[in-house]
Amino acid sequence: MADPYSTLGVARGASEADIKKAYRKLAKELHPDRNKDNPKAAERFSQVTNAYDLLNDKDKRARFDRGEIDGDGNPTMPFGGARAPGGGFRAQNFDFGGEGAGGGPDVSDIFEGLFGGRGFGGGGGGFSGGFGRRGAAPPPRGGNVAYRLRVPLTDAAALAPQRITLADGKTIDLKLPAGVEDGTQMRLSGKGDAGPGGAGDAIVTIEVEPHRFFTRDGDDVRLDLPITLKEAVEGGAVKVPTVEKPVMLTVPAGSTSGRTLRIKGRGFHKKGGGRGDQLVTLIVDVPADDAALAAFVAGWTPAGNPRSALGV
The missing domain is CATH 2.60.260.20 (Urease metallochaperone UreE, N-terminal domain)
Incomplete structure (x- = not known):
């Protein structure tokens, strides 16, 4: 059971702002999307997230500081219990559910701006809630692949279909979007590199060719x-x-x-x-x-x- 303060690298008297700042820095460095070939980074990321979950919750943090729960959010016995009638101890009812059963502190605000506004869904890596803990990240998706497609000006104006050959040798016909211009990007879902968590995307950047008249x-x-x-x-x-x-x-x-x-x-x-x-x-x-x-x-x-x- 790790000390959440040590995990985040902050002092016990650290302010909420200092805790959030430390977490943002570590989360950015350790996020699975940036460490696809480093399982230790994913494990460390999970530990850092657990620590932040606990310290970001005022009630949990106070209970940890009093020794009522450990670094994993579990009750400590006997100090975290209350004496039952007739002797012995009974466990206290610790609610780690947040706004709903099985939930935890909302850290979505932490990730706003860190990873393009993505939460923990889709290819960004999902983490299971429940009793204040988060599980390991799912397998990462494959990488995105960038393409540049030169389109004649007349085709761009008329929205004529364009054929593109992907890295795997397959060809597909693209339907150009209305308002297409030089630099327009099109995302082809699942047409990127393969990965254990699914294929990445193909990102096609349009280059509109100049016309002779x-x-x-x-x-x-x-x-x-x-x-x-x-x-x-x-x-x-x-x-x-x-x-x-x-x-x-x-x-x-x-x-x-x-x-x-x-x-x-x-x-x-x-x-x-x-x-x-x-x-x-x-x-x-x-x-x-x-x-x-x-x-x-x-x-x-x-x-x-x-x-x-x-x-x-």
């Missing part, structure tokens, strides 16, 4: 679209590529370079539902070696000054 602008997709001078002057329907398939777009007559038109619903899928648009910026392409165009311009005097707004 599409660019992303939030949930929208931008495209610079070259058009001829005739199309700009007269207007008309032109074929425009989108992230999924080409569509027809009407160019208004008299359009100039820099004018932006909108194709609704051809951008990225949004997290909250719906979809962004494709923004098409017109670029009037003037050929340098068109003799007919050169002859026309030579005899044409345009009206107005397009730079008047600039004060020149």
Whole structure:
């Protein structure tokens, strides 16, 4: 039966804050998730947790200090007993149940922030309650495996399924989430390394590849679209590529370079539902070696000054 004060490395008169601080430090060092190949660390972790359970409970701590219970929380006899009528001793009724039968002090606040907010469930290691004791940690899960998956921008916008090959040689098809972007992480449960407590997870980080003519602008997709001078002057329907398939777009007559038109619903899928648009910026392409165009311009005097707004 270990002395809980010695187990935590604190003095008998230590404050509650000092006891909690000592436990946090030891729990972080000895937690089974960080010592998967060291069974002694798991055993030590259990001892440290038992010690904290006792000292964190004011009633238990007082009884231990008076010698009524030992370091394991068990009654000491005869000093922990009461004299029964007619001589002899009867054991006192020590309640170690906390808020309910078989329970113990709640140490969840200790682990908030230590291990990503995990309690004692799932892969973090479960500990059995009952009479103020905690059992040994269950077998640890296997480690997580990290993957990086390069996804074409058009596939990311359209949420096209992506095939990935895992370390064991198996391939699976991933369904990209709405709002996917460069750096998005996807967790594949049970697709990591094998372990005595079950397989770990696969963590897939998405890398959205740049496109040769599409660019992303939030949930929208931008495209610079070259058009001829005739199309700009007269207007008309032109074929425009989108992230999924080409569509027809009407160019208004008299359009100039820099004018932006909108194709609704051809951008990225949004997290909250719906979809962004494709923004098409017109670029009037003037050929340098068109003799007919050169002859026309030579005899044409345009009206107005397009730079008047600039004060020149």
